[in-house]
Amino acid sequence: MTIKERISYFSKLGDFLNNFKAEDTSALNLSEIDRKYFDQLEKKVNSAVHHNGWFTKENVLFSLDQWSKALSSGNLERWLSPYDFPEEQTPKTIAIIMAGNIPLVGFHDFLSVLISGNNVLIKQSDNDKQLLPLICAYLTELNSEFESKIRITKDRLEDFDAVIATGSNNTARYFEYYFKNKPNIIRKNRNSVAIITGEESKEELKLLSEDIFRYYGLGCRNVSKLFLPRNYDFDHFFKGIFHWNDIINQNKYANNYDYNKAVYLMSQFNILDNGFLMLKEDENYGSPISVLFYEYYDDQNQLQQHLEEEAEKLQCVVRKEASVKNEVKFGETQHPKLWDYADGVDTIQFLINLN
Structure with a gap:
């Protein structure tokens, strides 16, 4: 996949999420894939609400809405235009250890890894494990190449080239020791x-x-x-x-x-x-x-x-x-742009530098 193709697929994901929030989908010109995944996403939203008492339906839908707006082709192109992506690269496997404090809190890291042409190995939090697998399945429907580029595991992380881990100040000390021999981004309490x-x-x-x-x-x-x-x-x-x-x-x-x-x-x-x-x-x-x-x-x-x-x-x-x-x-903290990096660490540049 080229960078333009990856942008197009994530833009389609944004369109899907945007259509999902519509009260009357019958008037929309939906693709066959979107129709297939609408009911599944509704079930996953309800499952997330049931699984985690902090994930009210309002807050889950709010998160999906923010990502639907962020994943426009214009936003994606603006975000990625300053970077020089290698014309030929061997994809790296990036392990992501996700937090679970808010819905889809690790999605930006997931997006950054895939859109930069790399492979992702995901360790989800038990508190937020309903929505992302469906998004992965949706992307795979758009292009089967995503299937080999995405892996979610419950086991010990193995066979990866770099890691992005998010946790508390206490877990960060563990992460820093455990991943000291790998290129890493370790996020602490902020x-x-x-x-x-x-x-x-x-x-x-x-x-x-x-x-x-x-x-x-x-x-x-x-x-x-x-x-x-x-x-x-x-x-x-x-x-x-x-x-x-x-x-x-x-x-x-x-x-x-x-x-x-x-x-x-x-x-x-x-x-x-x-x-x-x-x-x-x-x-x-x-x-x-x-x-x-x-x-x-x-x-x-x-x-x-x-x-x-x-x-x-x-x-x-x-x-x-x-x-x-x-x-x-005021009022903008929960509406970050794609280029508003957590902790001020440029995730895309970090990934480019691995090559």
């Missing part, structure tokens, strides 16, 4: 933060709430901490995010909320609570589910310098007007 000036409108805070609550805050792109000016009006913030109040009706989220609230009250911590989210002043970045940490700042320039020094711990820095590289505007 968190996202938002900078508040106090001048945000209610609508802007509503956008920010999407960055906080989407996927229940389980993703590394979810905002887990706020930086606030002193004497900030928290009531204004709580009003801006109030439309997410129904989240407390999700059992797993509510259980975390009740547990964390009990711990904080017994420990006599000062918390702010609106009935579905707690705010706690804390210097750390990674807040528990249902909790948002905050920290005051006195000077934005000093804060900027501090965040630059802490860059290895941060995935996104979110603010009303994103003006610095790697900053994200």
Whole structure:
């Protein structure tokens, strides 16, 4: 397959996912393959929801929708145009160890490996193992060559040339030792933060709430901490995010909320609570589910310098007007572009350099 052919197949996958979200598919001019896989994908979505309590149907469909938009031919071509792919290359086998915190969280690595002309060996998380095998089957229907280029295993990883592994800081130490003799990308814990000036409108805070609550805050792109000016009006913030109040009706989220609230009250911590989210002043970045940490700042320039020094711990820095590289505007953390690489590591260039 040429790079143009691979782009076309993933673009067709994007079209398939885009058509899948349509309420009335009878009016669509569907291919035979799409009709064949529509019902199967619906079953896999329901299976994912049943298998993992955090994977609500809304969030699974949200993830599929984001990938349907990302996988347009225009986006794919824009993403890949800066790279010089070898005209002739021997495909490498890249092992990918996927996380399972949000639906299809490892898809970008999967996409990067295949679209660069390499083979993929996948180790899925038990928490997110329903959707990707069907996507692999769909690609194989488009071109049978994908069958020999994709392998999903439950066993020990063997016979691979490089590895991309995502996990916690603890598992990263294991990965770094175990894969020390292989070219690798090892991803650790990262968190996202938002900078508040106090001048945000209610609508802007509503956008920010999407960055906080989407996927229940389980993703590394979810905002887990706020930086606030002193004497900030928290009531204004709580009003801006109030439309997410129904989240407390999700059992797993509510259980975390009740547990964390009990711990904080017994420990006599000062918390702010609106009935579905707690705010706690804390210097750390990674807040528990249902909790948002905050920290005051006195000077934005000093804060900027501090965040630059802490860059290895941060995935996104979110603010009303994103003006610095790697900053994200309110409401956009869960809409990354194909060229927004996790941890700032250029996966495509990493793969090209293997040749």
